[in-house]
Amino acid sequence: KAGVTQTPRYLIKTRGQQVTLSCSPISGHRSVSWYQQTPGQGLQFLFEYFSETQRNKGNFPGRFSGRQFSNSRSEMNVSTLELGDSALYLCASSLDPGGSGYTFGSGTRLTVV
Amino acid sequence: EDQVTQSPEALRLQEGESSSLNCSYTVSGLRGLFWYRQDPGKGPEFLFTLYSAGEEKEKERLKATLTKKESFLHITAPKPEDSATYLCAVLSGGGADGLTFGKGTHLIIQP
Numbered sequence: 001k002a003g004v005t006q007t008p009r010y011l012i013k014t015r016g017q018q019v020t021l022s023c024s025p026i027s028g029h030r031s032v033s034w035y036q037q038t039p040g041q042g043l044q045f046l047f048e049y050f051s052e053t054q055r056n057k058g059n060f061p062g063r064f065s066g067r068q069f070s071n072s073r074s075e076m077n078v079s080t081l082e083l084g085d086s087a088l089y090l091c092a093s094s095l096d097p098g099g100s101g102y103t104f105g106s107g108t109r110l111t112v113v
Numbered sequence: 114e115d116q117v118t119q120s121p122e123a124l125r126l127q128e129g130e131s132s133s134l135n136c137s138y139t140v141s142g143l144r145g146l147f148w149y150r151q152d153p154g155k156g157p158e159f160l161f162t163l164y165s166a167g168e169e170k171e172k173e174r175l176k177a178t179l180t181k182k183e184s185f186l187h188i189t190a191p192k193p194e195d196s197a198t199y200l201c202a203v204l205s206g207g208g209a210d211g212l213t214f215g216k217g218t219h220l221i222i223q224p
Contacts, residue, residue: 004156033211043157043200045211058211090156092212102147102212104156 002027004093004105012111018079021108025072025093031055032074033102034066037088046089049074050097081112115140115205119215126191126222134186134199134218142206146184148177149200151217157200160186191222 005024013019025032034046045058049068066076072093078085088109092102116139126132138146145164149157161170163179170177174195176187186199198219202212 006156035211035214042216043202043212043214045213048211056211101159101162103159104149106154106156109154 004091004103006089006091006105006108008108009106010109010111012113013081015081015083015112017081018077019081019110020075020077021089021091021110023074023076023091023093023105025074025091026103029093029095029103030072031094031097032068032072033092033094034074034076035090035092036060037090037107038086043090046076048097055097078110083112086110086112115203115213117201117203117213117215119199119201119218121218122216123219124221126188126220128192128222128224129190131187131189131191133188134220136184136186136201136215137182138184138201138203139182140203140205140213144204144206146179147202147204147212148184148186149202151198151200160199188220191220193222193224196220196222 007022031050033048035043037043047057048055052068063079068074088107090107092104094102118137120135145162148160151157161177166181168179174189178185198217200217202214
């Protein structure tokens with residue numbers, strides 16, 4: 001069975017630009033979560049979507065946003081990029097919010113120059 | 114606020130030399146404790162979920178255990194392919210803040 005698919009794998013953007021990342025969950029999984037991974041902070045929770053609704057959000061500025069579509073696919077958007085936004089952005093899917101296990105994608109490596 | 118501390122930060126072992134990785138946690142009602150393995154440039158790969166103190170799970174050379182304050186990942190007779198960063202994460206009672214991860218243990222198994 002296909003895993004969690006994230007596109008693109010790599011991105012280079014300039015400060016001030018915006019970026020959209022995509023995540024296709026495992027078939028049948030309705031919950032999608034996003035995480036930011038940096039060497040200094042490790043993995044940090046961004047937000048979680050379930051049935052097209054944002055269920056919760058981590059401690060990130062409003063420049064970070066997301067959405068989920070009716071087919072459970074999700075996108076996250078970062079506006080007005082800063083150098084500190086350079087990170088590996090990971091998407092995880094699960095059958096339902098919390099507890100049943102999260103499967104991660106390979107991530108999108110974003111570099112802001 | 115949920116907190117997860119992993120130790121050691123890095124560990125170098127000889128092939129066949131067994132050891133344990135530690136994950137200490139503080140949560141307001143544990144819904145689940147997760148262990149993941151992460152290879153460079155890849156996303157975390159799920160290993161185990163533990164739900165209550167006393168629970169144990171095994172997979173090949175790995176065994177995870179859980180108490181009320183910490184979890185251990187025991188690695189028995191490791192092989193070079195077990196080299197990776199091992200991540201521990203908790204999901205708290207409300208599940209409102211997603212998974213809280215520790216910084217991980219970077220494990221190197223030398224042939």
